Amino acid sequence: MSLKGTIDGDDIELEEHDVxxxxxxLTGFWQLRQGQNGLVLDGNWNSADRLQHAEVALKEVKPENDPGLEIHLVADSLPEREASSGCLDIPLVSAIKLYKDGHLLQTLATESQGTCEIYLPDWQDVNFDGRPDLMLVQYLPAGPNIPYQTWLNDGQRFIDAPPGFQEITAPDIDEKYQNIVSFWRGSCCSHGVNVYRWKGDDVMLVEQGSSYMQPLWVKGKAYHCYIVPGYRNGHVSWPVQERNGKLTPLPWDEEICSELDSSEHLLTMIQSATDPGDVRMETLRWKKVVTSGGARWCPEVPFLDGDKITRRVLKQSEYVEALCQKQDPYKEES
Structure with a gap:
């Protein structure tokens, strides 16, 4: 349910929509007035067809980290009240005004524009000092790299977060491990996760994981699977885990796996199941071999083969044209 409307003095009129x-x-109308204690809004509810009626009350439930400040947004227009407006004229928020007991404490300049709704500020303790800081989405890009503007609470006022933090897109605050986690997308075929930690007055990148193509050997056939790392227990997490010398098998999944037809980004990331900070990489090598087309440099691929790594040189005729090269790839790299 979504409630939107206007406030005119103590009178509040809201429209109810089923989101x-x-x-x-539209599913109903709310007409409310602020109660005597200031914490409860009392009034009446009417159905969209005005045939059903009920007495209602709204009570604000504040989160534990709420600093007791009232937030007012300064925008160039009011949001469209009609759900059918098509989201054509979204207000641009240019400032946040913070009030305490009815008195203006601070005005924060910003520039935030939503898609079909105004973005609302969020209280988060981003630097783990026990004080709630303020965050606001600036706009919604095509990918998950959502930019935020953040202000730190220094106990007296709200100040701009350092440049390193402001550059982090879609920051997810992990209070348990005191990390800032950001999942990102570079392109259609490039995804990853960055892990940051505070060092002094700014943040530093402490771990990073990028997507890759996992070579997989299943029933005598070669596949590659698009793998995006995750985040778990304070570290970047990889699907292939090693425990007692054996690896976690990766099931074949038609959503992310296909027959191997390229040597691009082929590798295997292996993470210790008992020490997540211990990660090693098995990469592709090039071998000079004789193929049906003559001497070629063909890839020796580190396939995940059940619970172990099996290296195979792909020199069979079906791979020569697509994967093998006539020139030494190592010389080309140098």
Missing amino acids: SRAEMP
Whole structure:
């Protein structure tokens, strides 16, 4: 359910929409007034057809990290009240005003524009000092690299977070391990995760994982699977884990796996199951061999073969044209 509307003095009029349905239909109207204690809004609810009525009350439930400040947004217009407006004229928020007991404490300049809704500020303790800091989405890009503007609470005022933190897109705050985690996308075929940690007055990158093509050997056939690393227990996490000398088998998945037809980004990342900071990489090598087309440099691929790594030189006729090279790849790299 979504409630939107206007405030005129102590009178509040809200429209109720069912956001669980694609068309977000109008389902009711709320008419409220602020109660005597200031914490509860009392009033009446009417159905969209005005045939059903009920007495209602709204009570604000503040999160544990709420600093007791009232937030006002300064925008160039009010949001569209009609759900059918098509999201054509989204207000641009240019400032955040912070009030305490009705008195203006601070005005923070910003530039934030949502898609179909105004983005609302969020309280987060981003530097783990026990004080709630303030974050606001700036805009929604095509990918997951969502930019935020962040202000740190120094106990007196809110100040701009350092440049290193401001550059982190879609920051996810891990209070348990005191990390800042950011999942990102570089292109359609490039994804990853960065892990940052505070060092002094700014953040530093402490771990990073990027997507790759995992070579997989299944029933005598070669596949490659698109793998995106995750984040677990304070570290970048990789699907292939090693325990007692054996590896975690990777099931063949038609959503991410296909027959191997390229040597690009082929590698195997192996993470210790008992020490997640211990990660090693098995990479492709080039071998000079005799093929059906003559002497060629063909890839020796580190296939995940059940619970072990098996290196295989792909020199068979079906791989020569697509994977093997006439020139020494090592000389080309140098």
